[in-house]
Amino acid sequence: MLWLKTFHILFVMSWMAGIFYLPRIFVHYIEGKKAGQQVDRLAIMARKLYAFMTLMMMLAIGSGIYLWLVYWPLLMGWLYVKILFIVLLLIYHLWTKKRMKEMQAGTIKEYRVNYRWINEIPLLLVLIILIMVVVKPF
Secondary structure, eight states, X not given: OHHHHHHXXXXXXXXXXXXXXXXHHHHHHHHHHHTTOOOHHHHHHHHHHHHHHHHHHHHHHHHHHHHHHHTGGGOOHHHHHHHHHHHHHHHHHHHHHHHHHXXXXXXXXXXXXXXXXXXXXXXXXXXXXXXXXXXXXX
């Protein structure tokens, strides 16, 4: 079971790397486009990063569900909070997909400051998840 936990943590870390970086690509794309620079490479990077982070997300969720089923009798309140915040991360993941599709079409909105702040949302969600997993407050 420790092997599965190890790989679960690896999958989550890889997913989070994509979740944290993709909005930064949005910022660079918008700034580059406004400056008249060639931004096609950023659109390609975003598409490839989204595909990678989606695969890592599926592996993280799949291994997490398996771990949940194995430890079902040990369910505590903290796990329900963790699952709620994972669902919020999934919603954020889907939001990045929509922005990435807009980027591919060249129609992404130009509110770059918002993307800088929106990039902090998954950090807060992951912080709460980590507190639930490590501290287990309830």
